[in-house]
Amino acid sequence: MSNHSLLRKDQLEVSLHNEKKLIEEGVLKEDNPLDLTEDFRRLCEASRRGDLKVCQEMIQEGANINAKDQYDYTPLILASLCGHYETVQLLLESGALCERDTFQGERCLYNALNDRIRNLLLSYDYSKSTDPLQPLAAHLTSLLYRQQPRTCDLTVAAGNDKDPFELHKFILAARSPYFKKKLDTAPETTAWKLPSSIPQQSFGIALKHLYLGELPRELGGGPGTGFSDSEILAGVDRISKHLEIKNLSELILDNSDRRLARQRRQDDVQFGVSQLDAWFRNNVLYHAIEIETSKANDVKWDRVNGIFADILLRADDDEDEDEDGDIVQKLTGDTNVSTNALGIPLGTGTPSRSPSRSRSVRKSKLYPCHKAMLIRSEFFMTMFDSHFKEAQDTPHLQIIPIDCSPAVLEIILAFLYSERSDFGLDIAIDVLFASDMLFLEKLKTKAAVIISTLGNGTATGMQDQLQRDDVDLDIYEILRAAWTTRVQRLEEFAARYFAYRLEQYIDEPAFAEIVKESAGRIQARQETDTIEILDDIKYYLSERFRLRFEDTGFDEALAAEEQAQHVELQNIPNIGDFETSKKPAGVPTDEGVDMSSPPRELEHEVPPQQEVSLEHEGIIRTLDGEVAGDEFEQDAMNYQILLGKIDTLLDQLKLDA
């Protein structure tokens, strides 16, 4: 399928036909199943319009990102066809497939609106996009061989006593019902012996499977190893039956078809991760202890425990009881009204904590965890590999405080245990900080994505956004957080956010403050240096207004007008004529690309701007009076006014830019 030469048309048809047959027989899974649900329709709609926020919401709702609509369009094809770069990026980052040599993949590439999008599509190959679970699987597999730091708690010696397997009880219990039963009855076991009738290699293969490793191509039998290949295979069969895991030998032998093998592997990993996830939920979360903070450090857990934890993580509730309580209430409230438009999805694993607790006593939560999983974070890796207190063996489990709220810790743990990262905007910033501290780049990126998409600052297709955003977001804090945690994406987001609502912020003292801060970020500032945030804002500001001008070919007119601005604007009627004559052509009725939104949105955006304008400058009023009917003209004026305000601000701050 992926031989490098191009397929001829007839060959392509044959392979498509074969694929279809296999899918009908149920051997292969359809990559792009037909999906007629409402969520998916909305995802497609949003992809078409480039509405990042709705896209992100629908993805979080669990819409199948790789499904197709009744016209065989996938969201990715729609987004790339309509030229929404950011949307394409979001879809790809969330796991949308664009694979060369597949029908849908080639279609997507062929339809890309421009080279920039095409190159973006090409840069996301299979390994990057479709296997988000790969890092976790790789980590688990590496646990089988890792020597430092020591995380294993079970040794299984094979018949010949050399190279015993060093294993982790919790993984075995999570992955195999057999082991779970066996370990439940005797959780304190530290060593087993493998009956000599089972080839060591067979057990090794089964273990590798349990640890989500790829199945080997070579069985490792033959002369000198004591077993023949077929004996090993038989051993694998016996073990897999015993451990109640899938029939491994079949998988090993049936490794020929690459796509099938890949699909199997993906299923395997998915299943394994879901097992881990379930285990995490039923044990780690279930056994988490809530306790008064003052007593938290006195908790004694035995080293031998039913869930094989070897470390306790402690998270304290926020000091600010009011807010915390609010968040909890809000969370529960949200689950009830999950269908509403904001629809911040709750990570299904986040249990609603009881809001009814005494306000006077601070509580902490202790999570029994496994070092083996924690060391996915470099922070824990270094911690357990050092000579410090945490790395030492103690009779009771050590308690390590983590500087975040229990809710955030749960998200981090969920990520470490099962690669899940579903959380809402409400704690996104906390997650951002925590993951920054723990060096979890992926989670950090995810938090940034959530903030920048859900707290969307683009002006596309959101009528009520302005009011709502004001309440939801403290954009100053977000920008500062972006600087502190060095997330470029968030800086851009904040700049855009400011740009699209500049009239609201420009006069706030806090805005002046943040501009000053931005200027201060460049050390040993020269006069010629620019202020980053203002540059970005100006860029997005021009984007915000030019978007409209370009639609109607207004660019040249604008240039002329800029010069004429301080002069009396005598020729306005002319321009107006020009505009009105052009306008009908500016609203295309292309079916594939929904161009109807910008004008619509304009109408809604006008009033606040008008208000803002009216509030401040006297000139505006006269201008307003004259051009009230022509919103293009008004946009141009507003643009100039805002630029002027920025300059004034700079003068006040005595900064050059």
Place this chain on the structure above:
Amino acid sequence: MIGAGRGRGRIRAPRRLTMNLPLRQAFTKDEVDFEQTWEVLHKAFREIHARNASNLSFEELFRNAYKLVLKKKGDFLFEKVKQLEIDVLDNNVRTQVRRLATPTILITDTNDSSSIERRAAGEKFMLQLTKSFQEHATEAGMITDVLMYMDRISTSEGRKTSVYTVALALFRERVLQATANDELAVTILELLEHIILETIALERSGEMVDRPLIKASCRMLENLYESLNEQESTRLYLTSFEPKFLDASREYYRNEGKMLVQEADATTFCSTARRRLKEEEDRCQQSLSTNTEPKIKSVVEQELVSAHITDVINLPGTGVKNMLDNDKMEDLQNMYELVKRVDSRLKPLRDAVHKRILELGNEINTSANQIATEPPSKARQEKKDTESKGKDKPAPAKQLSQQTVAAINWVEEVLKLKTKYDKISERAFRSDNVMEKALEVSFQDFINENSRSPEFLSLFLDQYLKSSGKDKSEAEVDTLLDNGVTLVQYLADKDVLETYYHKHMAKRLLMGKSISRDVERQMLVKMKMRLGNQFTSKMEGLLRDVELSENLTNGYREHMTKLGEGVTHKIDFEPSILTTTVWPITIPESDRACIFPKEVELVKESFEKYYLSKHTGRKLTWLPHMGDVTMRATYEKGAKPITYEISGPTYCMVILMLFNEHERLTFSEIQQLTNIPPDKVTQTLLSIAVAPKTRLLKKEPMSRDINPTDVFSYNEKFEHSFRKFKVALVSEQSNKVETAEQRKETQKKADDERGLAIDAAVVRIMKARKTLTHQQLMTETIDIMKSRFHPDVAMIKRKIESLIEREYLERGADSANPSYNYLA
């Protein structure tokens, strides 16, 4: 949508730095107290340096450091840590090390008692220093772990140096590069290097030293850098220690080299040098750094090997000559390995071997030529004569093989030499290409020195291809022939060999002396492999003819049986049909007109008829002087007639048959009746009327010479001890070995052939190129001819001259730059 009125709190960055753990409740809400936080870290770092870290909480320290960094205090923190490190290094580590840097270490007199003391002090110092370093590195590692977040941020902000790097650099700056002692003007680093070098010197002189300790010191130097950006090339080991070590080693080996050449023999020199190399290799692996290995080896090679190897090779008595002569494989191998190190072309060794082979080869040449060319001395001749009188038969054979003996002798000597050197090459020189080539050239040189080598070689091969080489087993003969063929490729004038071999082979085949045709064929295959198709094509023609003749004979016999004539003739006729151009036989006109006896003539005619019926348009020329005949003669001895079976040359039969009809014939009558050339008649008559054992005719008068007036008659009293015997042609020269005159003839023939070959080559070249300068034409021609012989430049010139005369070529217009044009 959730409206503003819902009362939701703003999403905001959590107040990270005012966390609510009791520990930190002392902090004011938004300002982190740098001093206080630093105090916590400071105390912890002190504990770490006191190696008392087990009670410190990583999480707490990390959190504190993290907090400071978030509050943009990262740079202050970095500076503070640096200060702390400097303080610790200055006050703790350096003091400890200095305490052991006693002046005794540096004393350089060689007093025994003090040297032991000095050594002990040095080791103690080294131990302390490396221990300090390792501890410091571990501690710095722990601090770096705690400050991980700071390092991460700072690298992303452009400051590249991590805390660990700085801590190590500080160790270099504050400890290694500090003066060792108040009284001494050296730094600790210099002191350390001094000790290491001393220790290595001790080890070189054969003492046991503490290698792991040196290794630890070197590893320390390798882990420290001269600069903060940790470039490979600025490792302290490379910048400071290694040059000193190499200098010291250079000095040491320079002295040792001088001493060895003066005092030791070649064998000792070689083994010592190789041992030293091995020692240095071990030292690099076990106590220094593997990166130094090539460098120190090159020092040893330069100072010890390159500087002296030529002298050593030529050392009289123990040098390479002696090793070669006495097959000292090990020594030769040592020598080879050494020379190989310093000179991949192996020049000195090659020259020595070449010289020795030439010497030995020339000895062989001289001795062989002495046997061959110098005419057998009178005494020997006479002796042989008397011998030949005594026992008739073996004498001529022995005499004939006189030259063959020389040839065989020569070839065998050469082969012996070759075997010896092949063995040396294989065992001592590891079949090195360069050496094999040198050997080949050496052999070529001396073999071609001897102008008779092609003849010798051909004679040698002839000897063993003939059935007469009987004292050797088949396998032995086979290897001998193989070896002979290998020598063939050393020959420059292969065409001369070709001529000789061709001739010898023709004789073997005609006389039926060849061991078997298979062997001949194998021989040809072997030659073909080494010399190419062209060389053997003529010889293959010989074999083909012989086979064709056999078939023809059989065909003829069948034909005759059918006709029923074979019975009446009673002549068993075995013709050999030879293609004129293939066989190296000159046919004198006189030999063609022989008148055969009637019976024979009949057979001849019937065969001619048969042959021409098969191959029309061909001409058969009869060569009676080449043939053999076996006759039966019946003598009446009393009651019982005796029948002898006499075999001899065809002429012998022709003459004897005359006496079936004539009682007496004079010489001239015989000559007339048979039309055999007179010299051949004389020769034949000598063997059947004069030779004592085969006196089938009576001659009058009895004398040892044949005169035209002599009368011959049938000798009815003839007796012979065997029923079957052979009439040998009496001749004073050997069949196989040439006289000087014949040799000249062969040479001339070869020259002619060469001339033709050159002609052909020149024409071929010119036809392709149309125009060529003189020089180019010469080179190309020589190039082409090289595979067969080394053409003489003068000869090529002559040939070009003649081609111009024959209007194949013309001279180019420009006489200053001679060139030729091809004339179509």
